[in-house]
Amino acid sequence: MREITPGMGRDKVEVTLPGSKSYSHRLLIAAALAEGESRITGLLRSEDTLLTRDALRAFGAVIEDDGEAMVVTGTGGRLKACAEPIYLANSGTSMRLLTGIAALGEGETVLTGTKRMGERPIEDLLVAMRQAGVPARCVNPTDCPPVKVTGGHFEGGKVTLDCRISSQFLSSLLLAGPYAPKGIEVTVAGELVSRPYVEITLDIMGRFGVEVTHDDFKVFKVAPNQSYRPGAYHCEPDGSNASYFWAAAAVTGKSVKVMNVTKKSRQGDVALVDVLEKMGCTVTHEEDGTTVTGGELSAVTVDMALMPDVVPTLAVVAAHAKGTTVIENVAHLREKECDRLGCVATELRKMGIDAVAKESSLEITGGTLTGSDVETYDDHRMAMSFSVAGLTTPGVRVLDPGCVKKSFPTYWDVFETLQ
Numbered sequence: 001m002r003e004i005t006p007g008m009g010r011d012k013v014e015v016t017l018p019g020s021k022s023y024s025h026r027l028l029i030a031a032a033l034a035e036g037e038s039r040i041t042g043l044l045r046s047e048d049t050l051l052t053r054d055a056l057r058a059f060g061a062v063i064e065d066d067g068e069a070m071v072v073t074g075t076g077g078r079l080k081a082c083a084e085p086i087y088l089a090n091s092g093t094s095m096r097l098l099t100g101i102a103a104l105g106e107g108e109t110v111l112t113g114t115k116r117m118g119e120r121p122i123e124d125l126l127v128a129m130r131q132a133g134v135p136a137r138c139v140n141p142t143d144c145p146p147v148k149v150t151g152g153h154f155e156g157g158k159v160t161l162d163c164r165i166s167s168q169f170l171s172s173l174l175l176a177g178p179y180a181p182k183g184i185e186v187t188v189a190g191e192l193v194s195r196p197y198v199e200i201t202l203d204i205m206g207r208f209g210v211e212v213t214h215d216d217f218k219v220f221k222v223a224p225n226q227s228y229r230p231g232a233y234h235c236e237p238d239g240s241n242a243s244y245f246w247a248a249a250a251v252t253g254k255s256v257k258v259m260n261v262t263k264k265s266r267q268g269d270v271a272l273v274d275v276l277e278k279m280g281c282t283v284t285h286e287e288d289g290t291t292v293t294g295g296e297l298s299a300v301t302v303d304m305a306l307m308p309d310v311v312p313t314l315a316v317v318a319a320h321a322k323g324t325t326v327i328e329n330v331a332h333l334r335e336k337e338c339d340r341l342g343c344v345a346t347e348l349r350k351m352g353i354d355a356v357a358k359e360s361s362l363e364i365t366g367g368t369l370t371g372s373d374v375e376t377y378d379d380h381r382m383a384m385s386f387s388v389a390g391l392t393t394p395g396v397r398v399l400d401p402g403c404v405k406k407s408f409p410t411y412w413d414v415f416e417t418l419q
């Protein structure tokens, strides 16, 4: 349990954050698929990214950490079969991306995780993998992990993929695509949620020398006989984790500059600053970072389909704003570490805020918050978002502060620099 001390000590604070979770997973995967040695700096070392690292080791990549960089000796796309099941806790990105990669193995791989992982759907990805020749199925009759993938049969070719639940399915097929004999052509059926994460995938594939073409995010083509090029790569800081510090400024009326996170990034969550600006904050864009300064906050109606991970952050800011904020088009939040629509609304209501989770939206009417014991549902973003409420409200106690280890093990140290 951790009780948050209200107030920000200084009027202007600069924070420096660890590497992007999404970029870290992809940098490690691309380097592990390359032939030869890559040196990657700036990587996030958190529970989830280390699970991806360990899984890639199990697939045969050699990965050493010298403290500054991870040095990866890649496999050239020829992966070992894994005798033991690969445990991926509740890292959706590891599970979904590595399920596609397992198709490049030389035998059966079982990928498994926590109880909650066993409730996070993956069948849509497996349907597409089967179309590409890969025997892949859920071990239980649930459409969710554990999954069993039989490598060595990945022909590729044309597949149709439903991307309404997760963009990670598409990233998975694209990342494995260059090593399929026919390459891969993915037609997206249904709305593609969380599109910026696919842009991150394309960015990394491009930087590693693999070409992907697409027709306005509807049909994606990866030609065969391409390979990931090893080299020296750097990981930028995490835009989703920047949100808590911008939100801290928004609710306290102070200024926070997040160093080296800018609108030039492909991380979609950086666009949260545009929403905060609409709500009444002042945003300053500089080459070396982005500053939010709090102001009088008013409600907004905003489509957050492209920025799912910062919805809990925005919800806490909305609880401090005048009027009713409507966060639309976010049904996919129900499939995250917890049901993020239901759980955010429940915890806000415990603080005296009128919050309603609808089927695909969240409505929050700003008001006066009261302190409460915040249940985190083993979800790092619940802990980090609600800690921001503690800056304005006495008596906010985060029940399981340790769950931040999933994406930001040093969160509380950085948070303390605000105070």
Ligand SMILES: O=C(O)C1=C[C@@H](OP(=O)(O)O)[C@@H](O)[C@H](O)C1
Binding pocket: 021, 022, 023, 092, 093, 165, 166, 167, 168, 171, 193, 194, 197, 308, 309, 332
């Ligand atoms: O590909 C990625 O790195 C991610 C994609 C998003 O998931 P969905 O595409 O399932 O929304 C996001 O929520 C997750 O934290 C990271």
Ligand SMILES: C=C(OP(=O)(O)O)C(=O)O
Binding pocket: 048, 090, 091, 092, 093, 094, 309, 336, 337, 381, 407
């Ligand atoms: C949804 C998230 O992660 P993942 O899907 O990788 O579990 C997240 O970090 O908010």
